[in-house]
Amino acid sequence: xxxxxxxxxxxxxxxxxxxxxxxxxxxxxxxxxxxxxxxxxxxxxxxxxxxxxxxxxxxxxxxxxxxxxxxxxxxxxxxxxxxxxxxxxxxxxxxxxxxxxxxxxxxxxxxxxxxxxxxxxxxxxxxxxxxxxxxxxxxxxxxxxxxxxxxxxxxxxxxxxxxxxxxxxxxxxxxxxxxxxxxxxxxxxxxxxxxxxxxxxxxxxxxxxxxxxxxxxxxxxxxxxxxxxxxxxxxxxxxxxxxxxxxxxxxxxxxxxxxxxxxxxxxxxxxxxxxxxxxxxxxxxxxxxxxxxxxxxxxxxxxxxxxxxxxxxxxxxxxxxxxxxxxxxxxxxxxxxxxxxxxxxxxxxxxxxxxxxxxxxxxxxxxxxxxxxxxxxxxxxxxxxxxxxxxxxxxxxxxxxxxxxxxxxxxxxxxxxxx
Amino acid sequence: xxxxxxxxxxxxxxxxxxxxxxxxxxxxxxxxxxxxxxxxxxxxxxxxxxxxxxxxxxxxxxxxxxxxxxxxxxxxxxxxxxxxxxxxxxxxxxxxxxxxxxxxxxxxxxxxxxxxxxxxxxxxxxxxxxxxxxxxxxxxxxxxxxxxxxxxxxxxxxxxxxxxxxxxxxxxxxxxxxxxxxxxxxxxxxxxxxxxxxxxxxxxxxxxxxxxxxxxxxxxxxxxxxxxxxxxxxxxxxxxxxxxxxxxxxxxxxxxxxxxxxxxxxxxxxxxxxxxxxxxxxxxxxxxxxxxxxxxxxxxxxx
Numbered sequence: 001x002x003x004x005x006x007x008x009x010x011x012x013x014x015x016x017x018x019x020x021x022x023x024x025x026x027x028x029x030x031x032x033x034x035x036x037x038x039x040x041x042x043x044x045x046x047x048x049x050x051x052x053x054x055x056x057x058x059x060x061x062x063x064x065x066x067x068x069x070x071x072x073x074x075x076x077x078x079x080x081x082x083x084x085x086x087x088x089x090x091x092x093x094x095x096x097x098x099x100x101x102x103x104x105x106x107x108x109x110x111x112x113x114x115x116x117x118x119x120x121x122x123x124x125x126x127x128x129x130x131x132x133x134x135x136x137x138x139x140x141x142x143x144x145x146x147x148x149x150x151x152x153x154x155x156x157x158x159x160x161x162x163x164x165x166x167x168x169x170x171x172x173x174x175x176x177x178x179x180x181x182x183x184x185x186x187x188x189x190x191x192x193x194x195x196x197x198x199x200x201x202x203x204x205x206x207x208x209x210x211x212x213x214x215x216x217x218x219x220x221x222x223x224x225x226x227x228x229x230x231x232x233x234x235x236x237x238x239x240x241x242x243x244x245x246x247x248x249x250x251x252x253x254x255x256x257x258x259x260x261x262x263x264x265x266x267x268x269x270x271x272x273x274x275x276x277x278x279x280x281x282x283x284x285x286x287x288x289x290x291x292x293x294x295x296x297x298x299x300x301x302x303x304x305x306x307x308x309x310x311x312x313x314x315x316x317x318x319x320x321x322x323x324x325x326x327x328x329x330x331x332x333x334x335x336x337x338x339x340x341x342x343x344x345x346x347x348x349x350x351x352x353x354x355x356x357x358x359x360x361x362x363x364x365x366x367x368x369x370x371x372x373x374x375x376x377x378x379x380x381x382x383x384x385x386x387x388x389x390x391x392x393x394x395x396x397x398x399x400x401x402x403x404x405x406x407x408x409x410x411x412x413x414x415x416x417x418x419x
Numbered sequence: 420x421x422x423x424x425x426x427x428x429x430x431x432x433x434x435x436x437x438x439x440x441x442x443x444x445x446x447x448x449x450x451x452x453x454x455x456x457x458x459x460x461x462x463x464x465x466x467x468x469x470x471x472x473x474x475x476x477x478x479x480x481x482x483x484x485x486x487x488x489x490x491x492x493x494x495x496x497x498x499x500x501x502x503x504x505x506x507x508x509x510x511x512x513x514x515x516x517x518x519x520x521x522x523x524x525x526x527x528x529x530x531x532x533x534x535x536x537x538x539x540x541x542x543x544x545x546x547x548x549x550x551x552x553x554x555x556x557x558x559x560x561x562x563x564x565x566x567x568x569x570x571x572x573x574x575x576x577x578x579x580x581x582x583x584x585x586x587x588x589x590x591x592x593x594x595x596x597x598x599x600x601x602x603x604x605x606x607x608x609x610x611x612x613x614x615x616x617x618x619x620x621x622x623x624x625x626x627x628x629x630x631x632x633x634x635x636x637x638x639x640x641x642x643x644x645x646x647x648x649x650x651x652x653x654x655x656x657x658x659x660x661x662x663x664x665x666x667x668x669x670x671x672x673x674x675x676x677x678x679x680x681x682x683x684x685x686x687x688x689x690x691x692x693x694x695x696x697x698x699x700x701x702x703x704x705x706x707x708x709x710x711x712x713x714x715x716x717x718x719x720x721x722x
Contacts, residue, residue: 183572
C-alpha cells in the first residue's frame with residue numbers, strides 16, 4: 001500500500017509540476033538548425049520576450065540528418081514542442097495532413113508573404129497555409145578571392161571559363177580546385193546537381209514540365225547536369241570519396257581550396273572562419289549569353305504543433321515571425337538566409353548581397369526534387385543524392401543515373417508512368 | 420505449505436518477468452503484429468502478409484533487402500575469420516606462463532570494447548580521413564602515400580574496413596572468454612600429453628583447441644547475434660544512407676531508414692516492422708541451427 005501511495009505521490013507531483021510552470025508560458029521550438037542556437041538565444045528570442053512579457057521561448061534544435069525522423073516520432077508520441085520548424089513541401093504537408101500541424105491561413109502575418117513564398121507550405125490547391133515562411137537559400141559557388149587574384153583568374157560566367165579556371169588552379173597546385181566530397185552524398189545533389197541544373201532544365205519551366213510528366217529525367221536537359229558533375233571528379237581533393245561535409249567546409253575556410261560549391265547558408269559560418277576575402281558567382285551558363293537560372297529555394301518555415309497546449313501564445317510568436325521586424329533581425333543575424341517577407345530587407349553582409357543580387361539578373365527556381373516528386377518510394381530526392389555521388393565518383397554514367405532516377409519515379413508517379 | 424512456497428517463487432520472479440515483458444517481450448510481439456498492418460487514411464489497416472510481399476516481391480525493396488542481408492553476411496564473415504583467430508592467438512599468448520605485463524596487455528586489448536560506438540566510429544573516421552587522418556600522413560612519411568586509399572569512401576573497401584574496425588573494438592570479448600577457457604584446462608591433462616610426446620604446437624592443436632571449442636562456439640553465436648543486430652557503428656561512421664552507394668548498408672541501417680524515414684523520405688513503421696520481423700527470423704534461425712545442430716554434437720570433456 002505504501003508503495004502505491006508513493007507512486008501516486010510521484011505521479012501527482014509531475015502533474016503539479018507541469019501545472020505550476022503553466023503560469024508563465026514556455027514555448028518550445030523544434031528545429032534542425034543547431035548552428036543557429038546562439039543567434040536564437042542571444043538575438044531573436046530576447047527581442048521577442050522583451051515585447052511579450054509572460055511568454056518564454058526555448059530553442060531546442062536536433063541534428064539536421066535526424067530532424068525529420070526525430071520530429072515525426074515526437075509528434076506521434078505527443079512530446080513535440082509548440083512550434084515546429086518546417087521543411088519545405090511534402091515533409092511538412094504530410095504532417096499537416098495527419099493533423100499534426102495547425103492551419104495558419106487566418107494568421108494576419110500571412111499577408112506579408114507572396115504566393116510563391118507560401119507555396120512551399122500550402123496544400124496542393126493552395127487553400128490552407130500551415131507554416132509561416134521564414135527564409136530561402138540561394139545556390140552558387142563561393143570562391144577564395146585572394147587565390148583568384150594571385151592566379152589572375154577572372155570570375156567565370158560560362159562553363160568554358162569555369163573549367164579553364166579550374167584547370168589553371170589545378171596546374172598551379174597551391175590550391176585544391178574545388179572543395180567537395182561524396183561521403184555524405186547530399187552535397188553532390190544539393191550543391192551539385194540542383195545548383196548547376198536549373199541552367200539546363202531552364203528553371204521553373206523544366207521543373208513544372210517534369211511534374212506534369214511532359215519531360216523525363218532521361219531527357220538531355222536533366223542528364224546534362226550529371227555530365228557536368230562527372231567532369232568535377234578531376235578537380236576535387238585527394239580521397240574526396242571519404243571527404244565529409246565538414247571536411248569540405250574546413251578545407252575551404254582554411255584556404256586550402258579555391259572554389260566551394262555552396263548554398264548561401266554557409267555565409268555566416270564562413271565569415272567567422274575564413275581569414276581571406278571571399279566572393280561568389282552564380283552557376284556558370286553553358287554558352288555565353290544564355291539566360292541564367294538560380295536555385296532560390298524556399299527552405300525554412302515555422303509552424304504550430306496542432307496539439308500545442310499554448311496555441312494563443314504560439315500564434316503570437318508566429319505573428320511576430322511573420323513581421324518585417326523579424327525579417328530584418330533574422331536576415332542580418334543569419335546572412336545567407338534570405339527573407340521571404342514582401343517588405344524589402346536591407347542586408348549589410350557583402351557576400352549575402354552578392355548572392356541576393358542574382359535574383360535581379362537570373363530566373364529563380366526551387367530544387368527540382370522537393371515538390372510532389374519525393375512523395376513516393378523510391379524517394380526521388382534521396383535517389384538523387386545517391387545518383388549524384390555515384391556520377392561524381394565515376395561509378396555510374398550520367399545516362400545510367402538519369403535512367404535509374406526516371407525508372408524509380410515512373411514506378412509510382414502517375415504522370416510519369418510509361419505512356 | 421507447499422502452496423505458500425510456490426507463491427513466493429512467483430513473487431520473486433515477478434519484478435524481472437514484468438520488466439522483461441514490458442521492455443522486451445511485449446515490444447517484440449507488437450512489432451511482429453505491426454508488420455501485418457499497413458498505414459491507411461485513418462490509422463493502421465490489417466493487411467496480412469502484404470508488407471512481406473512488397474519486401475520480397477517488389478524489385479526495389481527486395482534488391483535493398485538482399486543487398487543489406489548480403490552485406491550483413493560479409494560483415495559477419497569478416498568477424499569470424501579475423502576476430503576468432505586473433506582472439507584465440509591473443510588468449511594463447513596471454514596465458515603463456517612466462518609472459519611479462521600480462522595484466523597490462525589484457526586491459527589494453529579489452530579497453531576498446533568498453534568505448535562507445537560513436538567514439539570508435541568518429542575516431543576511426545578521423546584516423547582514416549584522407550585530409551586530416553593519421554593513416555595517410557604516416558604512409559606519406561614513409562613514402563608509401565600511393566598505398567593509401569579513402570577506405571571508407573570506396574564501395575569495394577568500405578564494408579570490410581568497417582568490419583575490421585568492429586573487430587578491433589570487440590576482439591577483447593573472445594580473447595577474455597578463450598583466456599578463461601585456457602586457464603581452466605588442468606595442468607594434469609597437459610602434463611599427460613607431454614609424457615605422451617605432445618608439446619608446443621601439437622599440444623595446442625590436439626589438447627587446448629578441442630577444449631576451447633565450446634567457447635569458440637559461444638563466441639560465434641554471440642557475434643552472429645551482435646552482427647545481425649548491428650547498426651550503431653555504420654550509422655556513426657557512414658550515416659543512415661550507409662554510403663558509398665549503399666555498400667555498407669546492413670539490416671540495421673535499412674530498418675532505421677525504413678522505420679524512421681530519412682530526409683524527404685517519410686518513415687513507414689509497418690514496412691519497418693516487416694524488416695524487423697525478417698531480422699528476428701534470421702537471427703532465430705541462426706541461433707536454432709547453432710543450438711540444435713552444432714551445440715548438441717559438440718563433444719564435452721569432463722576433467
